[in-house]
Amino acid sequence: MTKAMVLALSLFVLPAKADWQVNMTQGVTELSREIFDLHMLIFWICVVIGVAVFGVMFYSIFKHRKSKGAVAEHWHENTTVEVIWTVVPFVILISMAVPATATLINMYDTSEADVDIQVTGYQWKWRYQYLNEDIDFFSNLSTPRDEINNVQVKNSNYLLEVDKPLVIPVNKKVRFLITSNDVIHSWWVPNFAVKKDAIPGFVNESWVRVEEPGIYRGQCTELCGKEHGFMPIVVEVKAEADYARWVADQKAMKLISAGAASQNYAVADLIAKGEGVYNAACAGCHQVNGQGMPGAFPAITASAIATGPIQKHLDIVLNGKAGTAMQAFKQQLSAVDLAAVVTFQRNGLGNSVGDSIQPSAVQQ
Amino acid sequence: MQAKPTTNRLVIRLLAGAVFMFGFCFALVPLYDVFCDITGLNGKNFNRGPAADTRVDSSRTVKIQFVTVNPSDMPWEFRPTVRDLRVFPGEDKVTSFYAANPTGNWMVAQAVPSVTPFEAAPYLNKINCFCFDRQPLEAGSDVEMPLVFVVDPDLPEHISTITLSYALYDITGSAEVSKNSTSDDKGPASL
């Protein structure tokens, strides 16, 4: 038995230190604990059957060996024994099916929800829209590219951190309407035991009632293309009062950013801000150095659009290009960010066209 | 090694079996639609036109939520005018969806409905819906598209909220859509 197996078996019951976690998380909801208990029940039944079956087998391997003078017997059929060893597992299965069905029925609870959130999967980010309030934002991976390319040391939440997490109230029923914008994704937070596929053209429903405030992390679990491993899910569960304050802040920020769009910005500020927006939203395909990938993603440096008329450049960033991986960023970025990234692309990454665009011009 | 006659007969029968299964695979498509209609699988619902019985069950109300999804290559602005409604089962209700075409050219869109929870799908009757046919929009113009629906009174008790979502797809390029023919013809048959 290799070291790993001995270690694993001894640790299997208690969820060990993070980097040696061997078991499912118990989670922070009633349902996730129910599922954990179901998982452990069936695991222990399998261990018991396994020990019994392999015990007999290894006993026989050890005892009935030719080198120990064992002589083979000639019986090769016994229907009663066979009936017994078919009915016994049958009964064990029934004992498993009853609690499993009960848990499954609890999961399909359609009672009224306090908060309704539409979760939309995009190619390689999540979008959260609060149906009761007017809050709508995107949640992108915020792990810096340098950490992924091993230039910088990896922080503890490597690949599990986003710029704007989803915020929900504690002890409230939150209902998720999960759908997708392009390909099939899957929205999973292990601590909630919520996992539902996001399918384009259709809406799936799931819900959670979290019992402990805190930050819970999950990942997309259905292959959705190049950056499938780089679109995490972070949910911040706040107490009732904090949640209400957060909602108010969001509304206030919406006004501020609307106002900000009407101001004029110095070109240098636009370029500086634009570089940050570029690394978060565009570097995934066009690469940090702006060279893109031949045959898959066009380069920004010396590109006909980025050095051509600014209106065409803005139009492709706003509305994307049908039939290609270039998405419409109009709903994804604020007017200020859009103006900044267009200005940066025209005056950075080896281009020096010299012109710029203000957020107010972007809004027409 | 010439195959014996019985072998030939058996091989032909096996080949026929393979061809039958190939046909069965294509038969799964309409079979799937029938199955979806019965169970409301995947939130699809095909029932359209006025509901049969007209009794109104005013003992309970059901919350209907409206949700819109714009696939990535669809630049239109598309949202429900009303977020959610409280209706009595059996009572006809009217609402509308706002759509605007900000781009510089004429476009045609097709809305795809989806109902959740799936169990409720067979009980939501769409009397008249903009998703029944294609929606053309001139460049820069906008429109409010009507939806008339009724919730079937024998909707199971435990369902309190139904969410009706629409994904709006750009079909300007795909179907043989020409500028003048869109006004009268129907959308794709199955929807």
Add this chain to the structure above:
Amino acid sequence: MATVDIDLPHVKDDDSHHHGPAKGLGRWLYTTNHKDIGSMYLIFSLCMFMIGGMMALVIRAELFQPGLQLVEPGFFNQMTTMHGLIMVFGAVMPAFVGLANWMVPLQIGAPDMALPRMNNWSFWILPFAFLILLSSLFMPGGGPNFGWTFYAPLSTTYAPDSVTFFIFGVHIMGASSIMGAINIIATILNMRAPGMTMMKLPLFVWTWLITAFLLIAVMPVLAGVVTMMLMDIHFGTSFFNAAGGGDPVLFQHIFWFFGHPEVYIMILPAFGIISEIIPTFARKRLFGYSSMVYAVASIALLSFVVWAHHMFTVGMPLVGEVFFMFATMLIAVPTGVKVFNWIATMFRGSMTFETPMLFALAFVVLFTLGGFSGLMLAIAPADFQYHDTYFVVAHFHYVLVPGAIFSIMAAAYYWLPKWTGHVLNETMGKTHFWLSFVGVNLTFFPMHFVGLAGMPRRIPDYALQFADFNSMASVGAFIFGFSQLVFIYNVVQNVRAGQKATDRVWEGAHGLEWTVPSPAPYHTFSTPPKID
């Protein structure tokens, strides 16, 4: 796997005027002899096993440490997809067809397969199918990167241009499997020697007969779904495109309607091989032969009603989830019970542990371990936490690597002396076994843990808490990968120079194939054998 030397020495057989094998390349190109075609299938399967294995090592090398070190995510997806396709359609299935081609005629006393020319054709289109598939790796936009389950719309609207090559490759593989299946059914039903009644068929022949019916029922469905993809991509239909009235979930239902019988196609022949090997080395007849035959038949039928347990999280009404959970748990009974038959065969036997027996015992233990994790996955509520994580990867690798691959290795060690007339080196065989045993467990056991801890499938990079078990799995993968070279060296070295094999080769062996001299003459059973 067996590597038969290219110019097999001219074989003395009873009517010497009979023409032996032709000389040179022509022999292999135009052969209609079930032994040559069997050898070609096995050599092809070994090559595909190596290519698929190299892709697995690329995947495990990237996943050795957090961070992107070797490959870029797009190429990583191509490696996972091609690894799956090549191992399933290129290594496991052709190996089983090769074993069937070699052993079915010998075990039922038939001179050759029922349709020898179709037999040749169904082999020779395979290398070209995989050439088409592998060449798409070098095309602009890269090869298939949507997983071996190729879910729509990732495989239709968002696929690279080379997806059409993938579609034609799958078409040709399907055609080869269907022709192979028809050939095997015709041979077993029509060409048994007089006296070899259906009741006396060895279990390897029975499992292959039932697998062949499964193949004929299910490969056309795969061809159908792939044709629908072709029509969606090129001819403007929208089977799986929501915009035109289609449904991506329809794809998953049809794919898994093919998919679940397919996994039984990959394990039933393994049941047959193990049921041949354990009685030989336990020197005791197989326990409950009738139960095995009836159970395998019922498993084949029941495998058609459980497909949606692959789709518990896609969003199904409650009735659907409960139905497929119950159905999946119920069919686990006839499948799991077969393990008891093997153990009862060993019980009070007189066992020796040559290499084939070691592989067979490892199959029984580790395949059952995979069966247990399969039972845990059948529980729908728990599957919401397991689905598409590394727990599922661990499950299907336990039933496929110590399952199908170990049974093919056992079959190779067991029957190679009969094919080549020379016995493989026993110490090299045992070294290969123990290295593979350690490698398989060190690779796939930690995957249970990272899967339960929350690591999703098919990701090129992962969070720090999954780092330690992943590095362990990568080390195990390299051990397992390179230990296969020991097997290849053993085969190449001993195919001609090894110690001469007797006709019976193994002391406890029964069956028609052992009544033929070793190496088996080019034409056997020209005159049907007399069966008591």
Add this chain to the structure above:
Amino acid sequence: MKLWLRALLSTMSAFLGVQSNERRERDFIDGKFPVFVAAGITFTLLFLLAVYGLVQFVLWSVD
């Protein structure tokens, strides 16, 4: 009629994965292949309906 009944019986035992030797020999001697295929398929449909009925019963008995 007797043959059909025996085919059904042995198919049922097949679904349990248990079969005695002498019953198998009798099946193979006088049993006809298409009868067994039909019995197998009807049994699969029966299995389907049985599980569906069980599911409906379980769900009905809960709410």
